[in-house]
Amino acid sequence: MANNYEFTPEDLKEIETIKAKFPEVMPATLPTLWVAQRRFGHVEPEVQHLVAETLDLPVSHVHGVATFYTQYYKEKMGKYVLDVCTTTSCQLCGGYDMLHYLENKLGIKAGETTKDGMFSIQSVECLGACGYAPMMQITNDVYVNNLTEEKLDEVIESLKADKMPEFESVGMPQHTERS
Amino acid sequence: MSFDWKSYTPVIIPDTPNLHEIDVYTKNGGYDSLKKVLSNDWDPEKVINEVKAANIRGRGGAGFNAGLKWSFMPKPDGGPRYLACNGDESEPGTFKDRKIFEYNPHLFIEGALIAAYAMQCSAIYVYIRGEYYSWIKMMEKALKDAYDKGFIGKNILDSGFDVEFHVTGGAGAYICGEETSMLESLEGKRGYPRVKPPFPAQKGLWGRPTTINNIETLACVPLVIKNGADWFSGIGAETHPGPVLYGISGHVNRPGVYELPTGMPVLTLIEEVAGGMRNGKKLKGLIPGGSSTPILRGDALDGVNMDADSLREAGSMMGTAGMIVMDEDTDMVEMLWRISHFYHHESCGQCTPCREGTGWLEKILLKIRNGDGEIRDLELLIDLCSQMEGRTICALADAAAWPVRYTIDRFRDEFEARCKKSTYALA
Numbered sequence: 001m002a003n004n005y006e007f008t009p010e011d012l013k014e015i016e017t018i019k020a021k022f023p024e025v026m027p028a029t030l031p032t033l034w035v036a037q038r039r040f041g042h043v044e045p046e047v048q049h050l051v052a053e054t055l056d057l058p059v060s061h062v063h064g065v066a067t068f069y070t071q072y073y074k075e076k077m078g079k080y081v082l083d084v085c086t087t088t089s090c091q092l093c094g095g096y097d098m099l100h101y102l103e104n105k106l107g108i109k110a111g112e113t114t115k116d117g118m119f120s121i122q123s124v125e126c127l128g129a130c131g132y133a134p135m136m137q138i139t140n141d142v143y144v145n146n147l148t149e150e151k152l153d154e155v156i157e158s159l160k161a162d163k164m165p166e167f168e169s170v171g172m173p174q175h176t177e178r179s
Numbered sequence: 180m181s182f183d184w185k186s187y188t189p190v191i192i193p194d195t196p197n198l199h200e201i202d203v204y205t206k207n208g209g210y211d212s213l214k215k216v217l218s219n220d221w222d223p224e225k226v227i228n229e230v231k232a233a234n235i236r237g238r239g240g241a242g243f244n245a246g247l248k249w250s251f252m253p254k255p256d257g258g259p260r261y262l263a264c265n266g267d268e269s270e271p272g273t274f275k276d277r278k279i280f281e282y283n284p285h286l287f288i289e290g291a292l293i294a295a296y297a298m299q300c301s302a303i304y305v306y307i308r309g310e311y312y313s314w315i316k317m318m319e320k321a322l323k324d325a326y327d328k329g330f331i332g333k334n335i336l337d338s339g340f341d342v343e344f345h346v347t348g349g350a351g352a353y354i355c356g357e358e359t360s361m362l363e364s365l366e367g368k369r370g371y372p373r374v375k376p377p378f379p380a381q382k383g384l385w386g387r388p389t390t391i392n393n394i395e396t397l398a399c400v401p402l403v404i405k406n407g408a409d410w411f412s413g414i415g416a417e418t419h420p421g422p423v424l425y426g427i428s429g430h431v432n433r434p435g436v437y438e439l440p441t442g443m444p445v446l447t448l449i450e451e452v453a454g455g456m457r458n459g460k461k462l463k464g465l466i467p468g469g470s471s472t473p474i475l476r477g478d479a480l481d482g483v484n485m486d487a488d489s490l491r492e493a494g495s496m497m498g499t500a501g502m503i504v505m506d507e508d509t510d511m512v513e514m515l516w517r518i519s520h521f522y523h524h525e526s527c528g529q530c531t532p533c534r535e536g537t538g539w540l541e542k543i544l545l546k547i548r549n550g551d552g553e554i555r556d557l558e559l560l561i562d563l564c565s566q567m568e569g570r571t572i573c574a575l576a577d578a579a580a581w582p583v584r585y586t587i588d589r590f591r592d593e594f595e596a597r598c599k600k601s602t603y604a605l606a
Contacts, residue, residue, distance in 0.1 A: 022345075023385060024366075026366060027347075027365060027366050028367060030350055031347060034309075034348065034350065061368075065369055068352065068369035068370065068527075069309070069349070069350035069351045069370075070350075071310065072350055072351075087470075087517065087521050088271045088272060088517060089429055091513075091517045092430060092503070092514070093430070126270075126272075126470075126521065127310050128269065128273060128277060129274055130271065130273070130429075130501065131274055131435045131436060132274075133434075137310060140309065140312055141313070167313050169281065170435070171282075172194075172436055173433050173435040173437065174189060
């Protein structure tokens with residue numbers, strides 16, 4: 001089957017490094033899907049074929065893995081995917097308010113993508129930032145903590161200018177108190 | 180307990196600037212515990228006995244003695260053996276291990292290396308949840324630095340001990356925090372928990388002996404080697420000792436991760452450590468150790484401490500010490516529905532009671548939340564819980580059932596008030 005997707009030589013080198021970590025090739029499935037998603041923005045069936053071919057594994061296996069894990073995009077998404085956490089601590093601290101604010105601001109519902117292909121919104125399960133609720137993650141990368149409507153406005157403006165927010169280091173309150 | 184928590188000096192995540200850098204870490208005594216065990220008079224068995232005596236109870240939620248777990252590994256047969264470090268950290272309310280990755284990664288790496296030496300492992304894998312992309316990169320950097328300094332690899336510190344150490348990431352699946360599911364995921368498969376026995380110590384990664392430990396558990400190990408088992412077991416609660424990372428979230432003024440001894444009174448943690456309730460509200464409920472641990476009523480927390488015994492007596496569990504604090508305005512029906520949605524979403528689908536049960540729990544709770552529930556639905560929910568608990572391969576079904584059972588039990592009036600009156604008229 002002709003494939004429209006191809007790994008670059010750098011990708012293939014990275015995949016070789018991944019394979020070297022394990023005694024078998026199958027463990028490379030998840031990390032290689034990540035390489036593919038970071039390269040192509042999604043792991044649609046054709047990309048899954050590419051991963052299977054590259055690792056010489058059955059397509060059914062790669063498909064099974066890609067569909068089991070929620071972070072792999074099985075279809076094309078917006079350039080920036082806004083994953084708003086709405087699980088317990090975030091729910092208690094206004095996660096749904098933040099989600100709805102974003103939905104109104106961008107004119108789409110959770111699970112949808114804006115017409116210009118810039119933004120997708122998802123309501124996601126606990127991201128492990130419970131003390132900094134409400135929060136969201138942008139395209140499986142940076143965490144944005146302690147969200148407010150103003151902070152969301154800023155983040156959206158910055159993303160429209162193709163600028164990802166920087167990683168925020170949240171310290172231990174015990175430390176900051178004593179210093 | 181009249182423990183002066185303000186005078187406690189953190190040891191898992193000390194207040195040392197740039198401790199995540201390997202040079203700063205080694206300057207502050209880092210890797211000295213590894214050097215100590217790799218020197219001639221510490222054989223692997225001595226390390227295991229020391230860790231066993233310290234009674235580090237697993238910080239991932241099960242609370243099992245780490246040294247005892249290590250002793251379950253069979254005798255070396257010349258083939259590969261593995262240590263798998265669980266950094267999946269997906270239980271709602273839990274956000275502590277990422278602090279170790281960020282602020283003191285080498286303490287964890289050193290602990291894992293000591294554990295690998297004690298169990299004669301040939302390779303270590305640390306599995307970190309895929310969402311923690313930033314922290315995976317931090318760990319990759321820390322591991323590379325440790326390799327470059329000769330703390331990992333062949334003939335470590337001229338001791339003849341060899342071990343490889345790799346980091347790998349998940350891709351979004353709560354179930355992969357379950358230890359055998361994590362092994363499946365590490366092997367590149369869907370995260371379906373395995374039937375036990377065989378236990379991982381007999382048949383783990385690629386069919387070889389494997390031990391799985393939580394990140395914080397392993398971070399305690401160098402401290403035990405450095406200061407002795409007695410020092411560790413003398414901190415905090417007698418039967419559940421040591422320093423612990425409390426993750427406090429929800430309706431408190433100063434949420435965050437705090438390192439303090441185990442056995443802290445929950446009310447001290449909420450009212451003093453975390454700065455008290457937001458907006459002066461009253462405390463209504465507390466989930467003490469991650470979303471699967473049974474909720475406790477705010478008016479029943481006097482004298483309850485954060486250790487396994489005290490929490491069991493109060494009707495809950497220590498779990499991951501991820502405390503979710505709820506104020507008087509919290510809608511318990513809404514809160515419980517969201518937890519049930521979480522477990523429904525995260526059930527791997529292998530076992531029928533869990534796959535179907537989590538869906539029905541959510542569906543019925545949604546019905547009650549929307550005002551269409553009936554009193555008898557509460558009995559139906561409890562009955563469903565009984566059909567799920569203990570009937571599946573792993574504990575996810577239990578984790579999904581407990582919040583439902585105990586939240587309804589402990590806040591029943593609130594659930595009844597949301598239900599319609601009986602549609603069956605008596606007259």
